[in-house]
Amino acid sequence: MTRLRESLRTFAEAFRNPALRRLELAWAGANLGSWSYSVGIAVYAYEHGGAKAVGIVGFARWTAAALLAPWLSVLGDRYRRRLVMISADAIRAVCLGLAGVAAVAGWPPLTVYVLCGLVAAAAAAFHPAEAALRPSLARTPEELTAANVVSSTIASVGLLGGPALGGIVLALSGPGAVFGVSAALMVWSAALVLVIRVVETPPERTEADASFITAAFAGFAAIIGDQRLRVVMGLYTGQLFVNGLMAVLPVVLAVRLLHLGGSGLGWLNSAEGAGGVLGALVAAALVGRKRLGADFALGVAFWGAPLILIALWLSTPVALVLFVLIGISGTVCDVAGMTLLQRIAPEAVLARVFGVFETLILVTLGLGSLAAPGLVAVFGDRGALVVTGALLPVLSLLAWPRLRAIDRDAVVPERQLDLLRGIPIFAPLGPPELERLAAGLVPVEVEPMAAVFEQGGHGDRFYVIDSGRAVVEADGAEIGELGPGSFFGEIALLRDVPRTATVRALEPLQLWALDRELFISVVTGHAPSLEAAESVVGARLAGPVRA
Numbered sequence: 001m002t003r004l005r006e007s008l009r010t011f012a013e014a015f016r017n018p019a020l021r022r023l024e025l026a027w028a029g030a031n032l033g034s035w036s037y038s039v040g041i042a043v044y045a046y047e048h049g050g051a052k053a054v055g056i057v058g059f060a061r062w063t064a065a066a067l068l069a070p071w072l073s074v075l076g077d078r079y080r081r082r083l084v085m086i087s088a089d090a091i092r093a094v095c096l097g098l099a100g101v102a103a104v105a106g107w108p109p110l111t112v113y114v115l116c117g118l119v120a121a122a123a124a125a126f127h128p129a130e131a132a133l134r135p136s137l138a139r140t141p142e143e144l145t146a147a148n149v150v151s152s153t154i155a156s157v158g159l160l161g162g163p164a165l166g167g168i169v170l171a172l173s174g175p176g177a178v179f180g181v182s183a184a185l186m187v188w189s190a191a192l193v194l195v196i197r198v199v200e201t202p203p204e205r206t207e208a209d210a211s212f213i214t215a216a217f218a219g220f221a222a223i224i225g226d227q228r229l230r231v232v233m234g235l236y237t238g239q240l241f242v243n244g245l246m247a248v249l250p251v252v253l254a255v256r257l258l259h260l261g262g263s264g265l266g267w268l269n270s271a272e273g274a275g276g277v278l279g280a281l282v283a284a285a286l287v288g289r290k291r292l293g294a295d296f297a298l299g300v301a302f303w304g305a306p307l308i309l310i311a312l313w314l315s316t317p318v319a320l321v322l323f324v325l326i327g328i329s330g331t332v333c334d335v336a337g338m339t340l341l342q343r344i345a346p347e348a349v350l351a352r353v354f355g356v357f358e359t360l361i362l363v364t365l366g367l368g369s370l371a372a373p374g375l376v377a378v379f380g381d382r383g384a385l386v387v388t389g390a391l392l393p394v395l396s397l398l399a400w401p402r403l404r405a406i407d408r409d410a411v412v413p414e415r416q417l418d419l420l421r422g423i424p425i426f427a428p429l430g431p432p433e434l435e436r437l438a439a440g441l442v443p444v445e446v447e448p449m450a451a452v453f454e455q456g457g458h459g460d461r462f463y464v465i466d467s468g469r470a471v472v473e474a475d476g477a478e479i480g481e482l483g484p485g486s487f488f489g490e491i492a493l494l495r496d497v498p499r500t501a502t503v504r505a506l507e508p509l510q511l512w513a514l515d516r517e518l519f520i521s522v523v524t525g526h527a528p529s530l531e532a533a534e535s536v537v538g539a540r541l542a543g544p545v546r547a
Contacts, residue, residue: 019137026192033185035162040178048109061120066362069124073355074215076129088126089190093183100179128354135342141431149283152334156276219352231402238395244368271320275327283335292336293403299333301396307389311382425533440518446509455502459492461513468509473502
């Protein structure tokens with residue numbers, strides 16, 4: 001109960017964060033518009049070419065998005081992410097508006113198909129930039145998890161509401177009107193992103209000067225070079241592959257095993273969708289937890305395991321209940337996995353990592369749906385369900401040690417985070433960077449009258465006072481005092497000069513120290529933080545306390 005109250009409090013704080021609130025509402029509009037226009041283009045294609053045209057257009061849209069995602073995601077790391085999102089929304093709005101005009105005016109169907117293809121391409125730039133922007137808007141790690149819960153819930157609601165909206169507009173008018181409504185939703189999304197207030201870090205000059213091909217493969221290189229990313233992406237890939245299998249297996253279950261006919265498939269899908277929405281309540285309990293690796297593994301395992309029970313105990317009520325469990329597990333998996341990726345991936349290539357993820361989603365879903373008929377042919381109807389259900393628990397078990405290691409590394413005491421948040425130099429940093437700094441802090445104890453460092457010495461550490469008081473001396477004269485929460489040592493690190501003063505303990509000092517390399521890499525790699533640091537250094541050099 002206590003954890004639930006804390007989670008709800010964090011959700012309230014996240015919604016009071018104007019930037020996060022606007023981002024989530026923008027995502028809601030874009031997501032609703034995407035699913036709505038998907039219905040419109042499917043009906044339009046069927047009217048002009050039958051089922052074959054629907055299949056070809058759908059394949060072309062998803063394939064284009066899968067191939068373009070790693071390349072277009074470069075934009076989210078090379079330029080300001082808000083600008084990339086607004087541009088993507090603007091392109092989608094214009095193309096959807098033109099598609100609506102083309103559908104109403106009777107232009108050649110190829111015109112509509114090309115315009116909708118451009119919409120899919122723009123989406124491949126929007127999603128990585130949006131996922132990479134969210135961590136920089138969250139003020140705490142808990143807020144980031146809460147925002148991901150909201151994002152996952154919006155995706156589930158959009159999956160249900162978008163097609164429903166498209167169906168209503170189709171019933172009242174036609175595909176052209178659906179395109180028009182979807183265009184309006186993209187304008188809504190762009191307008192909300194436009195008013196988000198956040199200082200974004202421009203890329204480093206060397207990164208901006210890199211060739212586009214080199215930059216595009218940086219996301220793949222980051223995943224290959226980081227064992228943690230490989231584990232999370234690998235398990236995600238397994239879950240997505242099974243998700244592709246589930247595009248076919250529920251049909252077999254509903255029609256051939258439960259004898260429910262075509263309507264039974266709708267019941268199963270509705271049960272899973274309801275579970276996805278209910279999963280938001282379960283995922284809310286993840287807010288504030290440091291065991292996201294374990295939660296991710298359990299979410300993936302329980303996404304597949306119910307299929308084994310369904311195959312062994314053929315019953316419509318049992319299948320419906322277990323499909324609700326599958327939906328709940330899917331939401332937990334999405335929230336925990338997304339948050340892990342945002343925390344682990346380097347901020348400089350975060351959008352490109354999500355670009356790779358977009359490609360994996362589309363490719364593995366397609367491979368899973370293609371593999372399902374062969375799985376049924378080899379193992380039979382019930383055997384295919386058992387094999388599919390066992391795959392994810394086995395993968396989760398294999399990944400468990402690595403994910404638990406990620407959890408152990410991610411445990412950062414709140415005291416250190418609170419101290420860092422109170423320092424102006426670090427205030428502009430997002431939760432992943434703050435966690436990285438907090439994890440690098442080492443405790444230092446200094447006896448009364450002993451020097452933390454001497455004037456003229458080499459600067460190798462940045463310090464924060466946890467408890468106790470210290471005096472600052474320059475040229476043998478006392479020039480100031482420091483107490484709990486105070487920080488010092490940044491001048492020598494940032495200006496690469498000897499220590500400008502001596503800091504001596506007046507009473508037992510409990511300090512947290514940060515090594516030069518980590519301090520420099522984080523502060524200089526984030527423009528707002530560097531600006532704040534330079535402001536602090538300037539004020540201290542001009543004032544009485546220079547340490």
